[in-house]
Amino acid sequence: MSEIHRPRIGIIGTGAIGGFYGLMLARAGYDVHFLLRSEFAVVSERGLRVDSAVHGELLLNPVQAYREAAQMPPCDWLLVGAKTTSNADLAPLIAQAAAPDAKVVLLQNGLGVEEALRPLLPEGLHLIGGLCYICAHRRAPGEVVHQALGGVNLGYHSGPAIDAAERQAILESGCEMFRQAGLESTAMANLDQARWQKLVWNVPYNGLSVLLDAGTEALMGQADSRALIRSIMLEVVQGAEACGHAMPPGLADKLLVMTERMSDYLPSMYHDHLSRRPLELPAIYAAPLSAAEAKGQDMPCTRALYQALSFLSEGRV
Amino acid sequence: MSEIHRPRIGIIGTGAIGGFYGLMLARAGYDVHFLLRSEFAVVSERGLRVDSAVHGELLLNPVQAYREAAQMPPCDWLLVGAKTTSNADLAPLIAQAAAPDAKVVLLQNGLGVEEALRPLLPEGLHLIGGLCYICAHRRAPGEVVHQALGGVNLGYHSGPAIDAAERQAILESGCEMFRQAGLESTAMANLDQARWQKLVWNVPYNGLSVLLDAGTEALMGQADSRALIRSIMLEVVQGAEACGHAMPPGLADKLLVMTERMSDYLPSMYHDHLSRRPLELPAIYAAPLSAAEAKGQDMPCTRALYQALSFLSEGRV
Numbered sequence: 001m002s003e004i005h006r007p008r009i010g011i012i013g014t015g016a017i018g019g020f021y022g023l024m025l026a027r028a029g030y031d032v033h034f035l036l037r038s039e040f041a042v043v044s045e046r047g048l049r050v051d052s053a054v055h056g057e058l059l060l061n062p063v064q065a066y067r068e069a070a071q072m073p074p075c076d077w078l079l080v081g082a083k084t085t086s087n088a089d090l091a092p093l094i095a096q097a098a099a100p101d102a103k104v105v106l107l108q109n110g111l112g113v114e115e116a117l118r119p120l121l122p123e124g125l126h127l128i129g130g131l132c133y134i135c136a137h138r139r140a141p142g143e144v145v146h147q148a149l150g151g152v153n154l155g156y157h158s159g160p161a162i163d164a165a166e167r168q169a170i171l172e173s174g175c176e177m178f179r180q181a182g183l184e185s186t187a188m189a190n191l192d193q194a195r196w197q198k199l200v201w202n203v204p205y206n207g208l209s210v211l212l213d214a215g216t217e218a219l220m221g222q223a224d225s226r227a228l229i230r231s232i233m234l235e236v237v238q239g240a241e242a243c244g245h246a247m248p249p250g251l252a253d254k255l256l257v258m259t260e261r262m263s264d265y266l267p268s269m270y271h272d273h274l275s276r277r278p279l280e281l282p283a284i285y286a287a288p289l290s291a292a293e294a295k296g297q298d299m300p301c302t303r304a305l306y307q308a309l310s311f312l313s314e315g316r317v
Numbered sequence: 318m319s320e321i322h323r324p325r326i327g328i329i330g331t332g333a334i335g336g337f338y339g340l341m342l343a344r345a346g347y348d349v350h351f352l353l354r355s356e357f358a359v360v361s362e363r364g365l366r367v368d369s370a371v372h373g374e375l376l377l378n379p380v381q382a383y384r385e386a387a388q389m390p391p392c393d394w395l396l397v398g399a400k401t402t403s404n405a406d407l408a409p410l411i412a413q414a415a416a417p418d419a420k421v422v423l424l425q426n427g428l429g430v431e432e433a434l435r436p437l438l439p440e441g442l443h444l445i446g447g448l449c450y451i452c453a454h455r456r457a458p459g460e461v462v463h464q465a466l467g468g469v470n471l472g473y474h475s476g477p478a479i480d481a482a483e484r485q486a487i488l489e490s491g492c493e494m495f496r497q498a499g500l501e502s503t504a505m506a507n508l509d510q511a512r513w514q515k516l517v518w519n520v521p522y523n524g525l526s527v528l529l530d531a532g533t534e535a536l537m538g539q540a541d542s543r544a545l546i547r548s549i550m551l552e553v554v555q556g557a558e559a560c561g562h563a564m565p566p567g568l569a570d571k572l573l574v575m576t577e578r579m580s581d582y583l584p585s586m587y588h589d590h591l592s593r594r595p596l597e598l599p600a601i602y603a604a605p606l607s608a609a610e611a612k613g614q615d616m617p618c619t620r621a622l623y624q625a626l627s628f629l630s631e632g633r634v
Contacts, residue, residue: 211528212628224627231621300617304548310541311529 006030007177010075010097012090013082014039014048016136016268017107019144021079021152021178023050023060028181033064033072035093040067042141051139052146053263055182069093077174078104079130083272084113084283091120098125103170105130105154109202109268110283111195111291114157126159126170129191131198133184135265148262151184153198155191196240197247201255202284204232206269207305210279210312217264220256228301230256235299239292279313281306323347324494327392327414329407331356331365333453333585334424335398336461338469338495340367340377345498350381350389352410357384359458368456369463370580372499386410394491395421396447400589401430401600408437415442420487422447422471426519426585427600428512428608431474443476443487446508448515450501452582465579468501470515472508513557514564518572519601521549523586524622527596527629534581537573545618547573552616556609596630598623 008031011022018034026032036043047061066072075097082090087106094104104121106113107130114127121127131154135147154174156167171187178185188194208219208229219225233252240247248254259265272279285306292299325348328339335351343349353360364378383389392414399407404423411421421438423430424447431444438444448471452464471491473484488504495502505511525536525546536542550569557564565571576582589596602623609616 208625212625214628219628222628222631224624224631228621228624228628231617300548301621304545304618304621307541307545307548308525308529311531311536311539311545314539314541 007076007173008033008073008099009177010072010078011035012069012078012080012094012097013086014043015081016138016144017132017134018079018081019048019138019142020050020134020136020146020150021081021107021132021181021183023048023058023144024055024150024181024183025177026060027058028177030177030180031064033066033075033097035069035072035097036065036067039141040065046142049143050146051143053148054146054150069096072097074099074102076102077177078102079107080104081107083268083278084108084110084116084280085278087113087117088120091117095122095125098122100124101126101160103128103159103174105174107132107152108283109195109198109206110280111192111199111287113195113283114191118158124160127157128171128174129155129157129195130174131155131188131194133198135262137266137268137271147265151186152178153186153188153194155188155194157191190245192243193240193245196236196243196245196288197251199284199288200233200236200240200247200251201259202267203236203288203302203305204229205259206267206280206284207309208232209267209270210273211305211308215264215266215270216259216262220260226256232301232305235302236288239288239297239299239302242295242297243291273312279309281309281313285309324393324490325350325390325416326494327389327395328352329386329395329397329411329414330399330403331360332398333455333461334449334451335396336365336455336459337367337369337451337453337463337467338396338398338424338449338498338500340365340375340461341372341467341498341500342494343377344375345494347494347497348381350383350392350414352386352389352414353382353384356458357382363459366460367463368460370465371463371467386413389414391416391419393419394494395419396424397421398424400585400595401425401427401433401597402595404430404434405437408434412439412442415439417441418443418477420445420491422491424449424469425600426512426515426523427597428509428516428604430512430600431508435475441477444474445488445491446472446474446512447491448472448505448511450515452579454583454585454588464582468503469495470503470505470511472505472511474508507562509560510557510562513553513560513562513605514568516601516605517550517553517557517564517568518576519584520553520605520619520622521546522576523584523597523601524626525549526584526587527590528622528625532581532583532587533576533579537577543573549618549622552619553605556605556614556616556619559612559614560608590629596626598626598630602626
């Protein structure tokens, strides 16, 4: 029973990402409230499970679970772990669950996701981007498999008129929550830069897992697919730098080595494709291609991959 | 019973291509001999069928069919309709069936196929490349479906020391055979140019049909895949021109229009993939990429497609 003020956290979208981070924060003593839909009954009855290769078998039970955002208490932080493709539908739910000056963190990949959501949110809310470096997927209702990693980098997007020091303080307080939960977390000076940096991994692996029906192990185990991944990574680095965001030196090769050391991983887009859900093509492909193109930077392999994925997902809304 | 000298033609590889052209030439009165393996019994018994959207239901019966090249009479022309991936195995059979100064025509796609086969053939043989503009596939043993087109462009590769006029005369006599069979045929001044020109179609459609599990109709019916096809075509045109082979103006757009007007077509590589046969990646992808690279011309989308196809076909020999 801590006397320290613990912010109240709401989880919007309790899939693999929302479930994992929500459980980890609740386990660290935060007051966490989960908005659920199809999984409400299972999670209310049996709790939320995370089978983690890092932290062991974790169970949160009981769970403060809600069917409706309007029933949630006002939350200081809202973590949005749903897919970018559903953000427009989630905006009113975020507004309902938010305290007046809440911080909304989009734990999502891709570029331009805050720009798209911002006009749909009350002006008083702070909007923050969160880049999750994690291998996790949903195994069954209320059950998340956490394979590796788990860090979260935060970058400030927009909110009420405050100065840079206050923005930084908000980011630091967010990072501190994740650190309290045993997770690495860094405040990034520039959100777009953070998003680009994460895309260097997502652009090749998400799309190629769908196109080639393969996980990271198979993709890294063959010389041609490995070379293709590297070419695409280097294009994304060039795109980022054309947009004014310097990437860490040797980023592509570091990510290749990191991925090779991971156990086999099927990115979220693979699962979305398998389940015939919409693919996050606008945020992960169209937005960075368009941003780079506006700076005169072509990304031909990335564009080819995007076009192939668009063909495969045509007609899926 | 024509008194005119009709050259004797041997067909090596009686699949869709060998079957179609062999039957058409036999129908025009040529003396055509077919080397068959798995289809020998069926074709000997029931003949060779071509179900043609252009020429109607055609049947050649009886067929001068052989199980062994050594049993064939010496042929003046040998048409090789097998896949490039089996050329090395076919070289001794070609030599056995050939008259001393025979003309060997490789009715095959890709670049560098004559260079690879030439050292395996007797020096006295003329080697010619044939580019078939045809939509055809094998429906069953001894049965070919001919959907559209049928033209053959010929280019001289190598042979006994003769002058340019004699080479041209040989090409013209080959074209005349095909014309006698009711097919368009043009003698090309430069074989590599003819091969590059054909690749402008094959590079995008063959690979994308495999990668996206789709025929021409679906690929042309979606804006992204159509744009991707066009990008790849333009890369192949650039590759050709970097290698010194001017392409006809507006070739890519003409091919797009032509393909759109065709009925749905699944290229040969699609059938090869479906049947888990080796894909013609060396001739259709590796050779042009390497030739263009040697001239400093990058073909990034083509390379990406090649790498993706290599991943898919890994382990298939």
